[in-house]
Amino acid sequence: GLHPIQVALQVSLPEIDGAIEPIIYAGREGATGRSVPLADRVNLLADRALKWSNLRIKKNADKKIAVTIFSFPPDKGNVGTAAYLDVFDSIKAVMKQLKADGYDVGDAPDSKEAIMESVLNDPEARINSPELNVAYRMNTDEYYELTPYAKDLEENWGPAPGNLNSDGQNLVVYGKQFGNVFIGVQPSFGYEGDPMRLLFAKSASPHHGFAAYYTYLEKIFEADAVLHFGTHGSLEFMPGKQVGMSGQCYPDRLINSLPSAYLYAANNPSEATIAKRRSYSATVSYLTPPAENAGLYKGLKELKELISSYQGLRENEGRGPAIVNSIVSTAWTCNLDKDIPDLPDLETYDAKNDTKERRDDITGKVYAQIMQIESRLLPCGLHTVGVPPSAEEAIATLVNIAQLDRPEDKIEGIPRVIAASVGRDINEIYRGNNQGVLVDVELNERVTQASRAAVRALVNQSTDSNGRVKEVKNFFDEAAGIFGGLLGSKKPWTKAIIDAGFPDVDEERLEAVFGYLEFCLKQVVANNELPGIMELLNGQFLMPAPGGDPIRNPDVLPTGRNMHALDPSSIPTQAAVEVAEDVVRKLLEKLADENDGAYPESIAFTLWGTDNIKTYGESLAQVLALAGVRPVSDSLGRVNKVELIPLEELGRPRIDVVVSCSGVFRDLFINQMNLMDRGIKMAAEADEPLEMNFVRKHAVEQAEELQVSIREAACRVFSNSAGSYSANVGLAIENGGWEDEGQLQEQFLTRKGFAFNADKPGMMEQQADLFKSALKTVDVTFQNLDSSEISITDVSHYYDSDPTKVVAGLRDDKKKPMSLMADTTTANAQVRTLSETVRLDARTKLLNPKFYEGMLSTGYEGVREIQKRLRNTMGWSATAGEVDNFVFEDANEVFIDDAEMQQRLLDTNPNAFRDMVTTFLEANGRGYWETSEENIERLQELYAEVEDRIEGV
Numbered sequence: 001g002l003h004p005i006q007v008a009l010q011v012s013l014p015e016i017d018g019a020i021e022p023i024i025y026a027g028r029e030g031a032t033g034r035s036v037p038l039a040d041r042v043n044l045l046a047d048r049a050l051k052w053s054n055l056r057i058k059k060n061a062d063k064k065i066a067v068t069i070f071s072f073p074p075d076k077g078n079v080g081t082a083a084y085l086d087v088f089d090s091i092k093a094v095m096k097q098l099k100a101d102g103y104d105v106g107d108a109p110d111s112k113e114a115i116m117e118s119v120l121n122d123p124e125a126r127i128n129s130p131e132l133n134v135a136y137r138m139n140t141d142e143y144y145e146l147t148p149y150a151k152d153l154e155e156n157w158g159p160a161p162g163n164l165n166s167d168g169q170n171l172v173v174y175g176k177q178f179g180n181v182f183i184g185v186q187p188s189f190g191y192e193g194d195p196m197r198l199l200f201a202k203s204a205s206p207h208h209g210f211a212a213y214y215t216y217l218e219k220i221f222e223a224d225a226v227l228h229f230g231t232h233g234s235l236e237f238m239p240g241k242q243v244g245m246s247g248q249c250y251p252d253r254l255i256n257s258l259p260s261a262y263l264y265a266a267n268n269p270s271e272a273t274i275a276k277r278r279s280y281s282a283t284v285s286y287l288t289p290p291a292e293n294a295g296l297y298k299g300l301k302e303l304k305e306l307i308s309s310y311q312g313l314r315e316n317e318g319r320g321p322a323i324v325n326s327i328v329s330t331a332w333t334c335n336l337d338k339d340i341p342d343l344p345d346l347e348t349y350d351a352k353n354d355t356k357e358r359r360d361d362i363t364g365k366v367y368a369q370i371m372q373i374e375s376r377l378l379p380c381g382l383h384t385v386g387v388p389p390s391a392e393e394a395i396a397t398l399v400n401i402a403q404l405d406r407p408e409d410k411i412e413g414i415p416r417v418i419a420a421s422v423g424r425d426i427n428e429i430y431r432g433n434n435q436g437v438l439v440d441v442e443l444n445e446r447v448t449q450a451s452r453a454a455v456r457a458l459v460n461q462s463t464d465s466n467g468r469v470k471e472v473k474n475f476f477d478e479a480a481g482i483f484g485g486l487l488g489s490k491k492p493w494t495k496a497i498i499d500a501g502f503p504d505v506d507e508e509r510l511e512a513v514f515g516y517l518e519f520c521l522k523q524v525v526a527n528n529e530l531p532g533i534m535e536l537l538n539g540q541f542l543m544p545a546p547g548g549d550p551i552r553n554p555d556v557l558p559t560g561r562n563m564h565a566l567d568p569s570s571i572p573t574q575a576a577v578e579v580a581e582d583v584v585r586k587l588l589e590k591l592a593d594e595n596d597g598a599y600p601e602s603i604a605f606t607l608w609g610t611d612n613i614k615t616y617g618e619s620l621a622q623v624l625a626l627a628g629v630r631p632v633s634d635s636l637g638r639v640n641k642v643e644l645i646p647l648e649e650l651g652r653p654r655i656d657v658v659v660s661c662s663g664v665f666r667d668l669f670i671n672q673m674n675l676m677d678r679g680i681k682m683a684a685e686a687d688e689p690l691e692m693n694f695v696r697k698h699a700v701e702q703a704e705e706l707q708v709s710i711r712e713a714a715c716r717v718f719s720n721s722a723g724s725y726s727a728n729v730g731l732a733i734e735n736g737g738w739e740d741e742g743q744l745q746e747q748f749l750t751r752k753g754f755a756f757n758a759d760k761p762g763m764m765e766q767q768a769d770l771f772k773s774a775l776k777t778v779d780v781t782f783q784n785l786d787s788s789e790i791s792i793t794d795v796s797h798y799y800d801s802d803p804t805k806v807v808a809g810l811r812d813d814k815k816k817p818m819s820l821m822a823d824t825t826t827a828n829a830q831v832r833t834l835s836e837t838v839r840l841d842a843r844t845k846l847l848n849p850k851f852y853e854g855m856l857s858t859g860y861e862g863v864r865e866i867q868k869r870l871r872n873t874m875g876w877s878a879t880a881g882e883v884d885n886f887v888f889e890d891a892n893e894v895f896i897d898d899a900e901m902q903q904r905l906l907d908t909n910p911n912a913f914r915d916m917v918t919t920f921l922e923a924n925g926r927g928y929w930e931t932s933e934e935n936i937e938r939l940q941e942l943y944a945e946v947e948d949r950i951e952g953v
Helices: 004-016 039-057 086-098 111-118 140-146 152-156 195-199 208-220 250-255 269-278 298-314 319-333 356-374 392-402 413-420 426-434 436-458 478-487 493-499 507-525 529-537 574-594 610-612 618-626 663-668 669-683 692-707 729-735 741-752 767-777 804-810 834-844 850-854 860-879 885-897 899-909 908-927 933-951
Strands: 026-028 033-039 065-069 135-138 170-178 181-185 225-229 260-263 281-286 291-293 378-379 544-546 563-564 604-606 629-633 640-642 656-661 717-719 754-756 764-766 780-785 818-823 831-832
Touching: 004 269, 004 356, 004 669, 004 933, 026 392, 033 039, 033 933, 065 208, 086 111, 086 181, 086 225, 086 529, 086 860, 111 140, 111 170, 111 804, 135 140, 135 208, 140 152, 140 208, 152 208, 170 208, 181 208, 181 669, 208 250, 225 529, 225 818, 250 319, 260 269, 260 291, 260 529, 269 281, 269 544, 269 610, 269 663, 281 563, 291 669, 298 319, 298 356, 356 426, 356 741, 392 413, 392 436, 392 507, 413 426, 413 436, 413 507, 426 436, 436 493, 436 507, 529 618, 544 741, 574 618, 574 629, 574 669, 604 618, 604 741, 610 618, 610 663, 618 656, 618 669, 629 669, 640 669, 656 663, 656 669, 656 692, 656 767, 669 692, 669 717, 669 754, 692 767, 729 741, 729 860, 741 767, 741 804, 741 860, 754 933, 764 780, 804 860, 831 834, 834 860, 834 885, 850 860, 860 885, 860 899, 860 908, 885 908, 885 933, 899 933, 908 933
Parallel strands: 065 181, 065 225, 225 260, 260 281, 544 563, 604 656, 604 780, 656 717, 780 818
Antiparallel strands: 026 033, 135 170, 170 181, 291 378, 629 640, 717 754, 754 764, 818 831
16 A cells, blocks of 8 residues: 555654554655546545534434444354453443433333343244344345445455355344444354365455445435444454555445444454455543453462462471372373473372472472462453453553663662562572572562552552442542651552562662552543544544553553554663563573573564564564664664674674565554564675585575576565465364365465565565475474453464474474463563463463452453363364363363353253353363363264254254
């Protein structure tokens, strides 16, 4: 669509001021430089402007609003999917607000269940049919007449009506109308279950049913505005240009002149930006549920109790060793042997023959694992639009905000100040804790408890009797300060830290962080989501706000504003470069340790749009750091140059990197792809010894193999073709329609094999051979995990771009590369193996009662959320083979063996429960889970039972 420089100046920067709908209405003539207007774009711009202004004039009672919800993967058990949002409960809140503002909502029910029922079930159908409620049947004559581009869809889908969203004669629009409000279900991409289409390097056009849905909204229902409900649908990912749509681009054709408001999760600014640029939507951010500690259960809880008895009795020669024996056997029962390589052997070990130091060492290592699971953050439940967090939830968020140091604002995190009061540096404590040093694990736990108590003391000052924060009391006004000073009394939070066992904490050093937390508390409980939606429906300007992780960047709050990404030329920032160098150092140390001191030659890297916005370019900076390249910023802080770090300063070889960028990253950060490409090519062309420069070593080999220049052979930055997104591996796995792993690997290679080349900017060229020959040398695959809300089993994106088995298939020795994940979700950044990360995720989510009970409390949506985690866990088996058997075994025990649980899932959402049974059977059938015959027979019987239940037999 546009040149990278124009995108930065004319699209990204205006968005930060609140601009929406970047429509190009004139272009320059090459020869004369004159601007030439584009008639069809000028018309579209005028139509859209008139419709937006119409929203200001028209009476609310006459306005027609189309609420659009999503169903992904397409199935009755999945209607109303949105990241971390309780969709039907939120629709209820929006309907109530519309009614209060004088909109005509007809006889809309005021219960979540009744609204859901009216959309999901067709009252005409006698038995529970798979059909949703049909709002309109559009015959093909009407469809071709009202949809100007319908003929163009025939190339991919044949003549209408086709077999998607159709009854054979007509195209069918699903949904339910209440007065002037229509709640409709957006159709899906249409090629989820079709292995051939999933393999296309470029994505297919929308199908007739998809087009008919938007034709219905605009021409038949005659909506004044569309409200897209939650993160995210398929409209903004339809084929077309990346930015600066033409009249041939599908998002443009579909939305046409309809004003669109889009509710988007505040922590996903990158995809929200795609929705703004490609589907002309004004976004309204919503809060993601507050993260709480995962806590412990069953054997893990027992282990923590055993460890605290040991701390009391470690000097006792009789009881101490006996407790250590119990710790060792319980750790084996909980499968912790996989995470603690030197856990003693169960059969032969007896602690009373061991030294006290070694007993401490074993206990410390188990304790470190337990604390890592307990303190992992997990979002609890789902968010309802317009409901601010309770005091408990606010404490959970603020504790996480208070952990981080913010040097640019001269704010020290609470843990650092507490640690200083006992003469320790917090980073040292973290290091000892990660190595399982008993005293440091204990101290870290005490520091964490003290910070929590201090934050609780702050929030309690402003909490009412219902456990809600009403008005935030200001502690930092002068009168209170003078009065307190005279009495020499301590602030409530200082007192809490002293009571928690740190008497020497310095109150003055705490002042900056608590002043900041008070500001954050006001932001957390301010609530602008419903007013934000109403402002857009009234055609008013909605204030802009950054998107991202509220813990790293509390400016994201309050939600309910028009979300934007960042100025792309400002990353990576200096702070991001420092953090990245630290992670790269830890990564290479871990790899050299495990490989007799030898460095890996090549690392495959995945880059995400959202991560780089949240972290201001940390993962981008890691790529540069591995190759020994340094970004250089100009006087305005814009990063547009790179330089090589001399080998003597680097002190290690340059590591080769193969970078796979998500489609969203490609759209938002084309300048940064340029930086990486230039930096890597600089390294390849540097005249240095090959054993100290693996980039050059491989480029020289490839240049010879493929008969190209060294510069061309050094292409290392890959993504999808323009206008296409993802490797479709996630789609295939979510829908079960794949034959074998070979198909998934081929999808990855064809869809992700487009190279970026700084010598021909703006072009993504298919370079499959180059992509394969670069991946062939990879020793390690690597991804970043940057936020507690979106972890590796919450979404399919992470395994969709995981090249582990792809690399194994391409390597000459067929050896599977090591897979690592960097976890920067807390102040204590760590690098773990992929299998450790999968276990940690399973223990804190899928197998954790706090998680699944929290999800089940939301009802219908909750069952689907649990099933999604199970399906995504199987995704890692398919792409990397890094899921332990016990994960499936334990999940089967929790959800299937327990008759009462099984019944609850079946009654709450039979369709999603059927998917869960299918997932277990598929995991076993594909060889990812070995289990007893009786388990499989039980699952097969259950499947038949659920089928009958759904069919209404």
